Amino acid sequence: MDQSHNSILVFAGSARADSFNKRLARLAADRAREAGGMATFADLRDYPMPLYDGDLEREQGVPEHARRLKALLADHTGLVVVSPEYNGFITPLLKNTLDWLSRPDDDREGLALFRNRVACVLSASPGGFGGMRSLALARQLLTNLGVTVLPDQLAVPRAAQAFTDAGDLADQGTRERLDQICHRLVETLNRLNPRAGR
Ligand SMILES: Cc1cc2nc3c(=O)[nH]c(=O)nc-3n(C[C@H](O)[C@H](O)[C@H](O)COP(=O)(O)O)c2cc1C
Numbered sequence: 001m002d003q004s005h006n007s008i009l010v011f012a013g014s015a016r017a018d019s020f021n022k023r024l025a026r027l028a029a030d031r032a033r034e035a036g037g038m039a040t041f042a043d044l045r046d047y048p049m050p051l052y053d054g055d056l057e058r059e060q061g062v063p064e065h066a067r068r069l070k071a072l073l074a075d076h077t078g079l080v081v082v083s084p085e086y087n088g089f090i091t092p093l094l095k096n097t098l099d100w101l102s103r104p105d106d107d108r109e110g111l112a113l114f115r116n117r118v119a120c121v122l123s124a125s126p127g128g129f130g131g132m133r134s135l136a137l138a139r140q141l142l143t144n145l146g147v148t149v150l151p152d153q154l155a156v157p158r159a160a161q162a163f164t165d166a167g168d169l170a171d172q173g174t175r176e177r178l179d180q181i182c183h184r185l186v187e188t189l190n191r192l193n194p195r196a197g198r
Contacts, residue, residue, distance in 0.1 A: 005193030006186050007038040008078035013094025013138075015045040020124040020159035021131075023167060024178075025082040028122060031182035032080070037189065039080075042072060044093060051092075052099045066100035070113060073101060078189050079119035079147060080182075083138040085131030090138050102145055114145040118192070120185050122178075123155045124162065130155030150188060152181045 010029040012021035022043065029039040047065040050056060062070070073079070083090050102110045121138045123131035132155035139149045154177050156162050162170055169175045 005077055006036070006189040007040070007076040008032050008080060008185065008189070009040050009042060009073055009076035010080040010082070011042040011044055011097075012082040012084070013044070013091040013097070014084045015043075015048075015093060017045075019084070020126070020156070020162070021082045021084045021122075023163055024122055024124045024156055024159075025080065027167070027169065027178060028080045028082065028182055031179050032078075032186055035179075035183040035186040037078065037182075037186035040072065040076065042069065044097060047097070049096060049100050052096055052103075057103065062100060062103050062105045066097075066103070067105060069097070070101055070105060073113055073117075077117055077193070078185055079117055079142070080122065080185070081119060081138050081142065082122045082124070083131065083134040085123060085125050085127075085134035088133040090134045090141065094138070095141070098141060098145065111146050114142075114147045117147045118150065118185065118188055119147045120150045120181055121153050122181070123153075124159040125155070126158065126160045128157050130157035130159070150181075150185060152184050154178055154181055 010025045012025040014021045029041040032039040047069045049063050104110045121135050125131035142149050
């Protein structure tokens with residue numbers, strides 16, 4: 001697949017079927033498309049990986065699902081990471097996934113995959129703060145990998161009541177904020193690659 005200049009990979013750091021963060025990730029992908037971008041939602045349930053283990057890597061190399069996700073990321077220039085919060089932290093699933101993605105594969109340097117990519121971070125939680133403590137950590141991790149993370153971010157609190165039956169966000173202000181963030185991401189990608197915005 002050719003890499004489009006405003007193609008955005010969206011995934012959440014939760015695998016569970018009813019994940020609030022996956023709901024938010026799917027919405028973000030919709031909004032990015034409405035803003036004129038191309039967006040792919042990847043469900044990490046479809047990319048199961050063992051916990052990172054240097055011996056396993058030495059013996060068997062990067063796991064197949066990590067290679068598949070690396071290939072998918074290579075086809076996208078933008079990234080939306082939607083992070084649940086576990087004990088004030090990003091989830092082990094998110095950290096493990098990004099750790100595997102950062103590993104070199106064959107002769108390719110792992111971190112090259114993240115350079116020149118632009119991301120934004122979102123979170124959702126049934127709690128009152130929307131998992132906002134995980135946002136700073138997801139931002140820091142992506143920055144360490146070489147990704148440019150936009151300042152705009154969104155934490156969706158009381159997630160059990162935050163979505164309508166149709167799957168949209170119930171609160172108009174939150175809907176508008178998500179719209180704005182996704183527009184800004186697409187706009188930034190278009191500006192960095194002006195031909196794609198025409
Ligand atoms: C180990 C563990 C720790 C958690 N810690 C927090 C927390 O610090 N803050 C918070 O808002 N929710 C916390 N939660 C609740 C999660 O936000 C909730 O399970 C949420 O639904 C997970 O995201 P998901 O719906 O996308 O799977 C925790 C859940 C687990 C399993």
